[in-house]
Amino acid sequence: MNTSHDLAFARALLATNMKSAVALRGAFLMQALFMALNNFTFFVFWWALMGRVTTLRGWSLGDIQVLFGVVAAAVGLTVSLAGGVRHLGRFIDDGNLDTLLTQPKSVLVYAIGLRSHPAGFGDLLSGVIFIVVSRQVSWPQVPLVVAAIAASAIVFAACGIVFFSLVFWLGKVESVATQLWDLLITFSLYPEPLFGGTLRFLLFTVLPAGFVGYLPARILHAPSMLNVGILVAGAIAYLCVAVLIFDRGLRRYASGSRFTTFG
């Protein structure tokens, strides 16, 4: 596998997806706008609650805005750039990988880069707005914000690949994989101190809400090289595990005998 070729291919896929998404300008804008409104409306809950109690186990409204911002932007980045990850299960189950297997490119990069969801841009936009209005991040920290969002998005994409690759072994479990993906997002959106004991351990391992939301938010709140190192190492480790699991699953893949073309 040639990484530089894969990156060039991913860039080309992204450019094609962007052209395709923006071609239907009205639908693109509506989906992005409604997703952003959706995120702001959901946050009214925290705004109302934190208007009454000020802090929750040390977390202020600004901290929760940063958490929301990082998670929303990371989800947005994932489904905008690698939107195919959420369709990977159906792709495998329907035998649609057949067409990709005959191409001289990475099957995984092709499969996850095949789609881009316009709603993701709404998530990304709302995430950035949440971070800006939190007033917890200064201009010199912008590179750190970008890195934290990117690392969080990599963990999201890796988890999506792992969850939906379960279809290779377990068959029609797409709805279970979708539920796992939704649970990851759900847990990521609540302040870290709410969870303790075994659950906290699970949230930094099996369902890594810790790497998706808590750790990036902690880094933006109080930057430390140690936490940055842990986040980067975690993102790389999850991505390696995801690639490994997908490759293992691909060896078990049974053809769907479909005649379809993409591109």
Place this chain on the structure above:
Amino acid sequence: MIGARILKYAAFSRISAAEARRERSELYGRMVFFAVILGVFSSLWRAVAEAGMPVAADPKSLVWYLAATEWILLSAPPIHIDIQEAIRRGDVVYRLGHPASFVVSEFASGLGLLAVRAPFLGLTAFLCAFAFTGWTPPVSALLTVAPFGLAASGLMTALYLWIGLLAFWLQEVSPVFWLWQKLMFVLGGLMLPLELYPAFIQRAAAFTPFPTLLAAPASFVIGNGLVTPGALARQLAVWSGVTALVSFAIFRRAASMLTVNGG
């Protein structure tokens, strides 16, 4: 004549209920999600209690309040997705010639799904809320919530149908659904009782069906006197009438457009 009509549409309910009983993976996923949400919120309410509870209710009754609102919400099947697909694929054209109303048959199918989901999710709500709080509200309160909750879920299903019918004009109704759902979270008092929100939100909520769907039925659990059973029954009847009228009007207009365009 009326009896024959009821039997005809009851057959739609029976078929969709049978399908839902066979394909349980989504239901199980919802049950797990429900348990997780109640777990997260029981932690959240404990943290809020530590910070000084801003509402005249204890954390235990707020967990039961959420169990009731989430039960109503999760029991209502998202039938707008199937309706949207039927419209996008053009299947609706073939249904126009059938001796059964498209609107009523889709609603009847939705009620069939609701009949399967509600008991399982109700049991999940009861067991999880009891496990997380070690307490149950008075039996009389639970017996009042159950029928009103079911009626509210039925009305919510009809409103999802209404959203699905918008696909005649929008093709993709997901953005409308997201926004509708989040407005329901806030104006319906899904996670927080309405009295915790600012006065302008409470005033706005009074002009929508959302409090009738969620906050009002669940209010019997916390006994905050938001509404009496008689008043809630009247509100449900009024909103059901409005929803039925609007749904039929939308469909009639859409069907006339389809005829003009030749399907």
